[in-house]
Amino acid sequence: MKAMKKSEAKVYKERLLAIRARMRGDVSALASAALEKNATSAGGMPIHMADAGTDNYEQEFSLSFMEKDEETLELIEAALERIEDGTYGACVSCEGKIPKTRLNAIPFTPNCVHCASQLESR
Numbered sequence: 001m002k003a004m005k006k007s008e009a010k011v012y013k014e015r016l017l018a019i020r021a022r023m024r025g026d027v028s029a030l031a032s033a034a035l036e037k038n039a040t041s042a043g044g045m046p047i048h049m050a051d052a053g054t055d056n057y058e059q060e061f062s063l064s065f066m067e068k069d070e071e072t073l074e075l076i077e078a079a080l081e082r083i084e085d086g087t088y089g090a091c092v093s094c095e096g097k098i099p100k101t102r103l104n105a106i107p108f109t110p111n112c113v114h115c116a117s118q119l120e121s122r
């Protein structure tokens with residue numbers, strides 16, 4: 001089990017709480033934030049190549065997760081429980097470490113990229 005320290009998980013806890021609040025309340029704020037971001041990156045300065053992938057991913061995710069918010073809220077609750085249990089940051093399937101870049105994009109993801117892609121292809 002490769003969980004992160006509770007002190008590290010605290011940042012993600014705050015993000016999860018923020019996402020949950022946003023999902024329970026004003027979903028349209030999220031939609032406009034994603035669209036604004038889109039407009040900024042299209043017309044503004046080029047994004048660092050290394051960051052570009054993560055950025056797009058995050059944006060896609062922001063737009064797609066509104067369609068299944070019930071499921072997402074459950075994932076958020078589960079992630080908050082994992083933070084309390086001290087198991088956050090570890091993949092629930094293989095117990096491997098979930099990279100922080102992935103957690104930054106999807107703080108409530110229960111799986112590493114490898115397991116997630118296997119689950120999706122089922």
Ligand SMILES: [Zn+2]
Nearest residue numbers: 091094112115
């Ligand atoms: Zn895994």
